[in-house]
Amino acid sequence: MIKEANTTFPIHPLIKSRWSPRVFADTPVSDEAIYTLFEAARWAASSMNEQPWRFIYAKRESDAYKIILKHLAEFNQQWVKNAPVIILTAYKEKFNSGKENFHALHDLGLAMGNLSLQAQSMGLAVHHMAGLDWKKLQEIFNVQEGFHITTAVAVGYYGGDPSVLPEDLEESERAPRKRLPLNTLACEGKWIEQ
Numbered sequence: 001m002i003k004e005a006n007t008t009f010p011i012h013p014l015i016k017s018r019w020s021p022r023v024f025a026d027t028p029v030s031d032e033a034i035y036t037l038f039e040a041a042r043w044a045a046s047s048m049n050e051q052p053w054r055f056i057y058a059k060r061e062s063d064a065y066k067i068i069l070k071h072l073a074e075f076n077q078q079w080v081k082n083a084p085v086i087i088l089t090a091y092k093e094k095f096n097s098g099k100e101n102f103h104a105l106h107d108l109g110l111a112m113g114n115l116s117l118q119a120q121s122m123g124l125a126v127h128h129m130a131g132l133d134w135k136k137l138q139e140i141f142n143v144q145e146g147f148h149i150t151t152a153v154a155v156g157y158y159g160g161d162p163s164v165l166p167e168d169l170e171e172s173e174r175a176p177r178k179r180l181p182l183n184t185l186a187c188e189g190k191w192i193e194q
């Protein structure tokens with residue numbers, strides 16, 4: 001299934017064609033492909049070049065995968081089981097100096113943007129999730145103090161069959177992608193009243 005963005009201005013085909021599926025092809029994702037995604041994330045810009053992003057990944061056949069799946073929001077559990085790989089993302093809260101890194105989440109977001117577009121170039125789909133019990137996962141995976149698990153991310157090749165999804169999810173899987181109008185987001189020289 002193709003769900004291209006309906007853009008006002010032409011954009012790069014990788015950005016235009018990226019979307020967040022809830023079904024994936026049954027093709028396994030190799031370690032090399034997974035590390036290629038992390039390599040792309042690694043080269044994102046970051047405040048003070050602190051690189052505050054960290055990752056745990058798990059493949060479907062592993063115990064770690066089952067544990068992560070179990071600690072996702074119920075809504076997410078019903079579809080993430082279709083994904084061959086799940087990544088947990090985390091950020092480091094403070095600079096090496098000990099000062100709070102207010103921009104760490106920004107930098108993790110940049111890294112995930114890199115990862116998402118690298119994935120797109122490889123035919124891999126990435127679906128980010130906020131719905132997870134990050135506190136519990138933090139405990140289970142012994143994530144040390146000062147780091148904060150942020151999202152879970154389902155990864156797999158595009159091309160899954162939407163009809164395996166529950167009815168409501170199948171409907172949203174087939175629905176067109178939506179965005180706020182461009183002129184409500186950005187403006188020259190003044191803030192747009194929201």
Ligand SMILES: Cc1cc2nc3c(=O)[nH]c(=O)nc-3n(C[C@H](O)[C@H](O)[C@H](O)COP(=O)(O)O)c2cc1C
Nearest residue numbers: 018019020021076127128129130131132151177178
């Ligand atoms: C930080 C973040 C958290 C998200 N959390 C969830 C989630 O818990 N469950 C889910 O199904 N989708 C989640 N999404 C996916 C968004 O719903 C999706 O990106 C948005 O609807 C736009 O769709 P598109 O990516 O196909 O353009 C999340 C996306 C981001 C970036």
